[in-house]
Amino acid sequence: MLSNLIAMSTQTAAPTAVDIKRVTTQALQNMKATGTPIAMLTAYDYTTARLLDRAGVDVLLVGDSASNVMAGHETTLPITLDQMIYHAQCVVRAVRRALVVVDLPFGSYQGNSKEALISAIRVMKEAGAHAVKLEGGAAVVPTIERILTAGIPVMGHLGLTPQSIYRFGTYKVRAREEEEAEQLKRDAVLLERAGCFGIVLEKIPASLAAEVTASIRIPTIGIGAGVHCDGQVLVTHDALGLTTDFNPRFVRRYAHLDAVITDAVQAYIQDVRDRSFPTDEESY
Ligand code: KIV
Numbered sequence: 684m685l686s687n688l689i690a691m692s693t694q695t696a697a698p699t700a701v702d703i704k705r706v707t708t709q710a711l712q713n714m715k716a717t718g719t720p721i722a723m724l725t726a727y728d729y730t731t732a733r734l735l736d737r738a739g740v741d742v743l744l745v746g747d748s749a750s751n752v753m754a755g756h757e758t759t760l761p762i763t764l765d766q767m768i769y770h771a772q773c774v775v776r777a778v779r780r781a782l783v784v785v786d787l788p789f790g791s792y793q794g795n796s797k798e799a800l801i802s803a804i805r806v807m808k809e810a811g812a813h814a815v816k817l818e819g820g821a822a823v824v825p826t827i828e829r830i831l832t833a834g835i836p837v838m839g840h841l842g843l844t845p846q847s848i849y850r851f852g853t854y855k856v857r858a859r860e861e862e863e864a865e866q867l868k869r870d871a872v873l874l875e876r877a878g879c880f881g882i883v884l885e886k887i888p889a890s891l892a893a894e895v896t897a898s899i900r901i902p903t904i905g906i907g908a909g910v911h912c913d914g915q916v917l918v919t920h921d922a923l924g925l926t927t928d929f930n931p932r933f934v935r936r937y938a939h940l941d942a943v944i945t946d947a948v949q950a951y952i953q954d955v956r957d958r959s960f961p962t963d964e965e966s967y
Contacts, residue, residue: 706741706782708814708836708880714741714913715902721914723784723904724922727753727770731919732777740781742904744816744916745771747786747846752920759845764791764802771810784838785812789846792817796829803830803837816883818844820870827877839874841867841895842908843886854931856907858887868895875899883916884908886933907933 714721723742726732727749735743749770750762764787771785785806792799803815814836817823827837842857851857858864867887874882881902884892889909896903896912905912917934920926924939954960 703780705780708782711741711782711881711902711914712900715900721902721904723914723916724919725749725752725916726774726777726919729773729777732774735919736778736781741914742916743774743778743781743783745774745783745785745810745812746918747788748918750788752918752926758848760789760848762788764788764805767791768806768809771806771812775811782813783811784814784816785810787815787817792823792826796826799826800829800833803835804833807835814838814880816840818846820866821873824873824877827874827879831878836880837878838904839871839879839882840885841870841874841882841887842884845885854886856886856888858891864888864891867891868898871895871899871903875901881913884912886931907931 711721713719721741722739723744724735724740725746725748726735726743727745732743745767747759747762747767749767750756750759753770754762754766756762767785767788771783775783787799787802787806791802799817806812806815815830816838817826818840820839820841823839827839830837843851843854845854848854858867864887868891871882879901881904882895882899883904883906884895885905886907889911892903892905892908893911902913904914904916906916918926921929921934922937924936924941925944927941951960
């Protein structure tokens with residue numbers, strides 16, 4: 684009888700923190716090894732991070748794209764380390780399962796590797812993040828190695844690296860030319876050797892991303908880099924249709940929340956105007 688009751692209660696019980704298996708950097712390596720694609724999305728706030736984590740996303744990136752989609756800046760350059768830490772704190776509070784990776788913002792790691800280590804330690808200590816991400820190839824290898832000495836996992840980012848937008852001058856596809864493609868392939872190997880647990884490949888030809896993915900043992904996560912990467916990442920606001928004036932071909936809209944929100948807000952305004960909200964049931 685008692686055993687029946689225990690069996691029943693375990694069948695109906697909601698998953699507890701103990702039941703949920705956290706995604707680790709090692710788990711991502713295993714996903715690559717077993718050919719299981721990794722799903723990564725950006726998050727910058729508690730409520731959205733909670734929804735995304737509960738939906739089962741593997742990695743949540745507190746991207747410096749917060750500079751664009753949360754703060755309305757034209758580029759990712761203005762966001763500060765303090766602001767990134769604030770966003771990361773909100774996300775970490777919400778997450779039970781996903782690996783939380785936080786972008787080191789422009790200016791917080793390029794100066795020298797000691798400064799980078801101090802920034803990475805702040806992100807881990809003050810936000811409770813699980814890993815950091817930074818942009819660049821050979822030039823940032825000493826920085827990656829220094830951060831790793833503190834036991835902080837590092838994700839790389841190659842191809843279109845938005846923190847260098849003023850050097851590129853455009854958001855066009857990178858590494859179409861052979862010289863840049865060869866450099867990117869070398870950089871990917873260097874990042875793997877330096878100890879990165881994964882690399883974001885942004886806006887490069889799918890064939891090049893496939894080659895890079897096959898040449899390294901750590902997972903590649905593509906954004907505008909084709910289907911042969913080990914995983915994909917999108918900016919959540921783009922994927923859910925909250926941003927509407929940004930329409931690159933790599934964005935797939937999984938919802939049109941712009942219309943949902945506009946309709947809902949217009950209905951609310953109407954209800955306020957005609958005094959149909961609140962009703963007696965909605966009043967005290
Ligand atoms: O900041 C960000 O959202 C990113 C993704 C585009 C990978 O770095």
